[in-house]
Amino acid sequence: MRFLPVTSNALLVELADLDQTLALLASLQREPLHGVAELVPAARTILVRFRPSATSAAALVRAIAARDLSQRVERSSILVEIPVRYDGEDLAEVAHLLGIAPEEVVRRHTGSEYTVAFTGFAPGFAYLSGGHPSFDVPRRSTPRTRIPAGAVGLAGTFSGVYPQASPGGWQIIGVTPVAMWDLGREQPALLQPGYRVRFVDIATLDGRVDAGGGISVDAPVRQPFPAADARGHESGAPGAAALKVKGTGLLTVFQDLGRHGQAGQGVSASGAMDQAALKTANRLVGNRSDDAALETVGGGLQLQSLGETVLAVTGADAPLTVRTADGRQWSVPAYQAVALADGDALSIGQPLAGARCYVAARGGFAVAPVLGSCATDTLANVGPAPLAVGDVLGLLPAPAGAVVGTPALPAADLPTVGQDVVLDVVLGPRTDWFTPESVARLAAQRWQVTPQSNRVGLRLAGEMPLERAITGELPSEGTALGALQVPPSGQPVLFLADHPLTGGYPVIGAVAPHHLDRAGQIPVGAWLRFNPIGAFEELQPCVA
Known part of the structure; x- marks a missing residue:
């Protein structure tokens, strides 16, 4: 090890x-x-x-x-058969790479029994091992920007099925109508670690098959992430207060502290980008710190109070305005509770520092959790849908004894476009995959946040790219919140709340946990500097 x-x-x-x-x-x-x-x-x-x-x-x-690795893992008794229409875009290319006919690729793919080794990349995406010994297929040199849901692919020695439409670099040899991920099932992920899997050529089948869901092979591909409204507006008491959405800004979503413990289904935690700001907003209105709140990026969010409500806004330094139904308006401070009368509207302007504001409502939002959390994962499409103009957000009554908090102080070091943002970094786990000059360049060079950034990660651009000392392909491995993954372009991506569980590019370092909230507030166009807080060294199993 x-x-x-x-x-x-x-x-x-x-x-x-x-x-x-x-x-x-x-x-x-x-x-x-x-x-x-x-x-x-x-x-x-x-x-x-x-x-x-x-x-x-x-x-x-x-x-x-000290653990014993000599014991073989017992195979599961559960066998899932997946029908496949073998007409994938890369079938001929895979056959050429292996020096065989496309028909032989299909024969070998259906002639082997696979095992779910692990999950990752996206909810319901399973890495299947145990295929034909000849299957060792490199990823595409240029990943596709969109691969359809149900696409069956090969990469390295693994096979897999894309649970949703997404970018990807696997070699696509076919498509299945079976949903790999369905929140309507008690266990949304069809394939669990340890399950056995066998692929069946759809051309050899007639009628219906039991492929883990008892569906017809002629049925259309089911959308694994239905856009059903999970907000549960009706769960509030009749006549209870609510908020009507008059404007959403760039993106406003529900967030809490995250969806933890779902790695076995390929689901990452997600959650608020600035968790301290979310906790403070909830405290200010007397809620539990882990209650769901609204996270909005930039300015433009407008909420009209239906009935009497109490809100608090934290996070980015943005102007807040209250406007009454008869047209009067005034500014209100952030980081303190604000009482709204029926018809009053609260508006958030463009931030002067930071990027994201958090809005908590006294009593909490009447939003239904998905897999134990109200967080919206924008990469995996898990959780409540983003807010839309006209939505009515039901509020729950405040519990007896809930106390509105005293005003708080905002973060003192909110990032701005006009000054360099310094983030502490822990080097590893693949720092040694890069040249010494590139490791030094990570800290010495400024990196600008590009407009392609979002909740998945900050895409960075530097004058000189990072160069690798090891150029081989890295097998997929787990990635942490804050990881600095380096794709072939040499321009790093700083993984944020909605990052995938696993990735296939080396990670040169990771932003230290104490700077993750700051990273979540960095606006597009800002310049970053990384401060390694120690040299890269393997951890040694020293005797106590």
Whole structure:
């Protein structure tokens, strides 16, 4: 085993092969280690997230190094058959790469039984191992910007099915009508780690098949992420106060502290980009700190009070205006509770510093959780839909004894476009994949946030790209919040709240947890500097 640093609350265990990875995963699941919050297995690695208040990286390294990896993992008794129409765009290319006919590719793909090794990339996306020995297919040199839901692909020695339309670099050999992800099922992800999978050529079938959902092979592909309104407006008491959306700004979504513990289904935590601001907004109106609030980027959000309400706005430094039904208006401060009468409207202007504001309402929003959280994951399309003009947001009554908080102070170091934003960085886990000059350049060079940035990540542009010392393909591995992943362009992407669980490009470092809220407030156009807080060193399993 190798133990690689990720950040101050995560480490990466690298193993020799997939069998060892699954053996260690089974051991850690059978006998969990104290303080471990989540495990994200991948092809040859396990990302271990832990609570620093309960354990340390050194203690975990010692305990994990002592685990026995000789036991083989028992295969599941559950077999899922997936019908496939083998007409994919890359079928001929895959056949050419393997030196065989397209018909032989289909025969080999349907002639092997796969096992779900791990999940990631997107909810319901399973990495399937155990295919024909000849299947070792490189990813496409240029990923497609859109691959349809149900596309069946090959990458390296793995096979997989895209659960939703998304960008991707796998070689597509066919498509299935079976939904890999369906929130209407008790277990949304069709494929779970350990399940056995067999692909069936749809051309050989007649009528209906049981493919884990009992659907007709002639049925259209089901949308894995229905756009159903999950806000539960009717859950508020009749006649209770509400907020009517008069303007949404660039994007306004519900967020809480995140959807944790769903890595087994390929679902990342998501949650508020500035968690301290969300907690403060809730405290100011007397809510629990983990209640859902509205997160809005830039200016433009307008909320009209239906009945009497109490709101608080935190986060970015943005002008706030209250306008009455008869046209009177005045400015109100952020970071304190604001009482609105029936018909009053609260508007948020363009931020002077920071990027995102948080709006909490006394009593909390009547919004239905999805997989235990009200957070909207914009990459995975899990959670309530973004706000639209005309929406009416029901509010719950405040619990007895809930106390409105005293005014608070905003963050003192909100990022602006006019000054460099400095973020502390922990080097690892793949710092040694880059040249020494590039590691030095990460800290020495300024990086600008491009307009392509969003809740998934900040896309950065520097004068000189980062160059790799190791040019081979990296097997997919778990990625942490704040990771600086470097694609072939050499321009880093800083992963934020809605980042994928796993990625196939090396991570040179990760923003330290104490600067993640600051990262979530960085506006487009700002310039960043990274401050490594230590040298890159492997973690050694020292004897206590």
